[in-house]
Structure formats: structure tokens, C-alpha cells
Amino acid sequence: xxxxxxxxxxxxxxxxxxxxxxxxxxxxERFGRTFxxxxxxxxxxxxxxxxxxxxxxxxxxxxxxxxVLLGAVGGPQWDDLDPAIRPEKGLLGIRKELGLFxxxxxxxxxxxxxxxxxxxxDIAEKGLDVMVVRELTGGIYFGxxxxxxxxxxxxxxxxxxxxHEHEIRRIGRVAFEAARKRRGRxxxxxxxxxxxxxxxxxxxxREVAQEYPDVELSEMYxxxxxxxxxxxxxxxxxxxxxxxFGDVLSxxxxxxxxxxxxxxxxxxxxxxxxxxxxxxxxxxxIAGQNKANPLATILSVAMMLRxxxxxxxxxxxxxxxxxxxxxxGLRTGDILQPGTRAVGCAEMGDAVLACV
Ligand code: NAD
Numbered sequence: 001x002x003x004x005x006x007x008x009x010x011x012x013x014x015x016x017x018x019x020x021x022x023x024x025x026x027x028x029e030r031f032g033r034t035f036x037x038x039x040x041x042x043x044x045x046x047x048x049x050x051x052x053x054x055x056x057x058x059x060x061x062x063x064x065x066x067x068v069l070l071g072a073v074g075g076p077q078w079d080d081l082d083p084a085i086r087p088e089k090g091l092l093g094i095r096k097e098l099g100l101f102x103x104x105x106x107x108x109x110x111x112x113x114x115x116x117x118x119x120x121x122d123i124a125e126k127g128l129d130v131m132v133v134r135e136l137t138g139g140i141y142f143g144x145x146x147x148x149x150x151x152x153x154x155x156x157x158x159x160x161x162x163x164h165e166h167e168i169r170r171i172g173r174v175a176f177e178a179a180r181k182r183r184g185r186x187x188x189x190x191x192x193x194x195x196x197x198x199x200x201x202x203x204x205x206r207e208v209a210q211e212y213p214d215v216e217l218s219e220m221y222x223x224x225x226x227x228x229x230x231x232x233x234x235x236x237x238x239x240x241x242x243x244x245f246g247d248v249l250s251x252x253x254x255x256x257x258x259x260x261x262x263x264x265x266x267x268x269x270x271x272x273x274x275x276x277x278x279x280x281x282x283x284x285x286i287a288g289q290n291k292a293n294p295l296a297t298i299l300s301v302a303m304m305l306r307x308x309x310x311x312x313x314x315x316x317x318x319x320x321x322x323x324x325x326x327x328x329g330l331r332t333g334d335i336l337q338p339g340t341r342a343v344g345c346a347e348m349g350d351a352v353l354a355c356v
Pocket of ligand 1 (some may be wrong): 012016036069072073074075076091260261277278279280283284285286291292293294296318331334338
């Protein structure tokens with residue numbers, strides 16, 4: 001019986017998670033599955049309750065589950081705290097505790113939301129459905145040596161971009177596995193024309209590709225990839241890349257869809273529970289007003305079903321229900337367009353539920 005650890009978090013977190021759990025329970029009824037839920041504290045609400053953003057009980061609850069569903073953390077009332085105990089530390093902490101080295105961010109443009117897309121209509125028309133797989137725990141963000149100092153020539157700052165073979169291999173396998181569940185293509189993005197680290201990256205990725213003869217590997221320099229994402233994103237299926245390049249490209253891919261309230265994400269480790277969350281924050285400006293779009297969180301549940309719980313049909317059913325809801329013209333404020341009907345967070349949840 002799959003056990004889900006639920007981290008509602010702050011701001012709109014509890015509202016959007018509530019709708020996602022209703023959808024999951026409906027999926028359970030339809031497919032004869034029973035999910036159990038354990039709620040735990042993270043972020044600002046944990047600071048208020050127990051004095052820190054990531055209580056030990058939360059870490060244990062996550063470790064004892066098959067998957068973790070998170071709303072969002074943070075809000076202005078905690079902005080002036082010591083950075084060491086701010087809400088965001090809870091998020092970084094749980095990623096570290098669970099060893100989540102792979103971040104999967106699908107950026108998909110739903111046909112009904114094409115008008116929100118920042119790309120030219122003829123480009124948007126060709127479709128945008130890219131999964132950026134970003135390495136999350138290595139590369140230049142963590143490499144040593146790093147530092148700031150004053151030398152004879154003046155002040156210098158430096159970081160080290162380093163990737164170990166095993167780090168490249170494991171993120172590569174996540175990307176190839178993801179491609180198998182999609183359209184069977186991986187594009188590895190690097191800067192092998194300049195960086196030694198990228199040449200090792202490329203060599204290891206080619207080795208990983210040998211393990212997946214059914215998946216096609218292509219390679220692209222990061223500057224070109226940034227351009228191709230806006231020129232013709234329809235050419236990409238899965239993009240796999242390191243921490244720094246992935247940070248930039250995953251935001252670029254998400255931003256061009258124009259719908260932040262629609263985008264889910266997954267962070268995966270080696271065998272343990274994966275963490276699923278919308279890419280947006282806690283939206284304190286609309287919290288508690290039944291205005292939040294719950295679809296990114298509902299789509300995060302679909303990712304959870306597919307990547308952690310081995311239930312692809314259930315995942316498809318959730319995604320289809322979201323598409324049908326959009327085609328009925330229902331919209332929360334963030335994706336409202338002329339000719340569509342405005343609904344609140346709970347009504348949007350009702351509509352998806354009815355479509356499952
Ligand atoms: P945000 O994503 O919370 O909000 C940006 C804008 O998008 C706001 O106008 C908000 O109302 C809107 N928005 C976001 N999600 C929406 C949704 N589901 N439905 C409708 N509208 C939505 O980013 P921010 O304002 O920069 O940050 C607010 C707080 O969230 C900060 O404390 C920040 O640190 C935190 N944050 C948390 C996460 C996370 O938990 N993963 C990520 C980013 C920001």
C-alpha cells in the first residue's frame with residue numbers, strides 16, 4: 001500500500017495540496033488502489049510550531065514513505081529570520097537528507113493555453129513538451145576549491161566545475177529512463193568545445209547511451225540549446241544537463257510556457273522516496289483566498305504515480321483529466337483568458353475530480 005508523506009508547507013501550499021490529494025484518492029477509487037497519507041511540517045509552519053524549518057520527525061516521515069508530496073514553503077513573515085533557519089532551508093535540507101540528485105522539470109504547453117506562451121504563434125503551434133533533467137547535487141555549485149580572496153592582481157572569486165564519472169552515469173540513467181516513458185530521445189547539453197569537465201560528461205553519456213539502444217542520444221552546446229529552446233522547442237524530448245546549465249535551461253523552458261501555475265517537478269534519488277512539487281512558490285499574495293491554481297500540484301501527483309509508484313496508467317488518467325478540464329474552459333485567475341470561465345482553487349479541483 002503506497003504511503004505518501006505530505007508536506008503542505010506555507011501560503012497556498014495547504015490549498016493546492018488538498019486538491020491534489022482529493023484527485024489521488026479518486027484515482028485510488030477508480031483503479032482499486034489505496035494510498036495512505038502522513039502529513040508533516042516543513043518551512044515556515046514548522047518554524048512557528050517547533051522552531052526550525054525541518055524537524056527530525058519530518059525527515060523520518062519522508063524516509064518511511066514511498067514518495068513525498070510538497071506544496072510550497074516561505075512567506076514574508078519569515079523573511080527577516082536568520083538565513084540558517086529560514087523556510088527555504090527546510091527544502092534544501094530535505095533534498096539533501098533524501099539524496100535527491102536528479103531534478104525532472106517538464107515544461108509543457110497545453111494546447112488550450114497556447115495564447116499565454118511567449119513564443120511566436122507559429123512556433124507555439126508546433127508544440128512544446130520538454131523534460132529538463134538537471135543534475136542537482138554536483139557540478140560548480142558544490143565543487144572545491146571555491147572562494148574569494150585578494151591576490152597581487154586584486155580580488156578574485158573562483159569555483160570549480162567538477163563531475164565524477166559516477167555522478168554523470170546516474171543522472172544519465174535517470175534521463176534515459178525518463179525518455180523511455182516519453183518519446184525516446186535524450187539531448188545531452190554541455191560546453192564540450194571549451195570545458196574539460198564537459199568532455200568527460202559527453203564521453204560518459206555516450207557510454208550510458210549504449211545501455212539504452214532504444215533511446216536516441218544527441219548532443220548540443222549549452223549556448224545553442226538556450227537558443228533552440230526559443231527557436232524550435234518542439235525538437236526536444238528529454239534534455240539532460242549539469243547543475244548550472246540545468247538551472248538556467250529549466251527556468252527558460254518553464255518561463256516560455258507562460259503558465260507558472262501549471263508546471264510540476266520531481267526530484268529523485270537512488271531508490272529512496274522521490275519528492276514531487278509544483279515549480280512555483282507559496283504565492284503569499286493570494287494565500288487563503290481560494291484563488292490558487294492547483295493544477296501544477298495535481299500534475300506533480302501524476303509524476304509521482306509514474307516515477308515513484310510505478311502506476312503509468314493512473315498517471316495518464318490524471319494528465320488526461322487536467323487536459324479535459326482545460327478544454328471545458330475552466331481557468332483560475334493566473335491562466336484566465338477572454339471567453340473562459342473563472343473558477344477558484346477548490347472548483348478547479350472539483351472539475352479535475354469529475355474528469356478522472
Ligand atoms: P511565487 O511563485 O510564490 O509567486 C509568483 C507569482 O505567481 C505571484 O504573483 C503568485 O500569486 C503567482 N502564483 C504562483 N503560484 C501560483 C498558483 N499556483 N496559482 C496562481 N498564481 C500563482 O514566487 P515569489 O512571489 O517569488 O515567492 C513567494 C514565496 O515563495 C517566497 O517566500 C519564496 O521564497 C517562496 N518560494 C518557494 C518555493 C518552493 O517552495 N519551492 C519556490 C519559489 C519561491
